[in-house]
Amino acid sequence: MAELQINGGYGVDFSYDKDTIEAGVRKVAVSLVGSGVTSFCPTLVTSPNDSYHTILPRMPRRIEGGAGILGVHAEGPFINPQKKGAHPANCIQTIDNGMETLRSTYGELDRIKIITLAPEQVSDANVIDELVRAGITVSLGHSMASLSDGERAVRHGATLITHLFNAMLPFHHRDPGLVGLLTSDQIPPGRIVYFGIIADGVHTHSAALRIAYRTHPDGLILVTDAISALGLEDGIHHIGQLPLEVKQGRAFIAGTDTLCGSIAPMDECVRIFQRATGCSKVFAIEAATLHPARCLGIEREKGTLDFGSDADFIVLNDDLQVLSTWIAGERVYKSSN
Template structure:
């Protein structure tokens, strides 16, 4: 990490929900306040970088990604190689931090894979790993999506079921569960005590079960609209959490949404955006086939095939995860909703950082935050990616 003072000039930066014309200063892997440099230290920048009018935004934060570039986090003989390949590949798409996601699998897979996916800082070799997102096996069999039925489980022994299934929670950041399962209250509370975020999803829950889960500590909804009861006017299900008046005061429920042009209709994106803009978090839910050609691949224990740029469970018409990259999802979301550039970028930066409670370090360009940022053109194509003040992709 360089202790050189770098000044980015001729740039527009995203700060406090606005894109403003201002120089951008970094040193020692952090974003710094130039006033202190001018008035206290009275020094010049070691390096001046002309951005030619480009936008500087925080690096994208991905909370749900199952794999990519031919690797699947739930089905790896060499977990390390897969993690390293995906972490490196994500840099070209503006992702500076991510939560590798492990889907419903047999116990042995969790016990083998989870100890190998450890939190680590990002650099030129790949994006920061913020911790694992485990999606399953504690989900509703009726909303299994691409999760193999034979491995879906209940909380028969409360939190013991969780510890027994996963083996270790040391590097776990998020767990997706169906809140209607018996003993879910005990499980949610056990997760919260361990600083693990609880997300509700793959669920048949009605609205009151969802509200109960939020009162117990759940703060996130896994891929809104997908693998849950459809919105119904007499019981809106988990979708109703976006406008519920029964939640603890001041509590924001965040929700992941896949804007890959396939999983969520543009009108549904607009409904979610208008109903609860502060909670909207873009996720790719990308699978091993992200970055690969048409043909057959794997997700967890299932064989999948890519047809017409969509991923299906092999031999069926069931969608199973996206093959879109995060910068593509941001572009599609902006086109679909007509939202501002600033807001579109915040759905993949500020909002996921708020879910994890790390906005002091990630997801913003505030002073003293980590110098994890991307340089974009006006179409929001990624030109450069920086982590800890070093350029890791150009």
């Protein structure tokens, strides 16, 4: 399975652990195979420029015995402060000077595979065209965008929506916002708009999962959006800027009832999604394999077992539980059950 949005896990936070990023990514990559993830995009939330300049050049390209790295998902800093979620407001920026702004923010772009931005924060939409030409998938999210804002961005090459329903305007009958892209008649011919959706049983109601699935199944991509508390036992953990408490499968800011992120692994999200929507098991798996590969334009190597592909695959039982994980034809995980 391919994970396009994961902020960390197993005590590692990709955005804050600057000095140990190589070891941190390695730890997560080796751990993810237990939940059937064979490749992933380490995700960086909105951060100061110097953090990007430190982390991106040190981001590993390959991990022996662990999930492959598809490239970084830069979720910010070009987002709308009104929909910032847990992103630090003081680091949010607008794109006022095209690609020059992006390079001064991130440094070199060669490690980046996805950039999440709010289209209304971009003064010249031609920058989206330039990012696409550079091989970067542009995703729309953390946004107050109207449907027309989203359609304009799609015409310029945006092909993904970040965690549908979360951190965007809710669907409204007069202006459905980014959610309306799922049924827009202004999408260029032959273009599919993909959307990530968090099926952890917490962030997205089961009815919303069914709406998304029945409305635009071809674009549906399961993501975890997991945080550093993924894989940790119940209790209080001091990670990043805030102490977190893991309790009954949920992560809270310690001492409060405020949720602070997802901690459901990908295989659990697949099972939750399949139960909530009643879709076939094949579709649920494709939403975490074939669809993300197609979104990134790497379906010849990932997401299929066609001749010439990378031979990344998992073995599941009838309950969609992972029995073994294989990368490049070699087994990297075997369940003890």
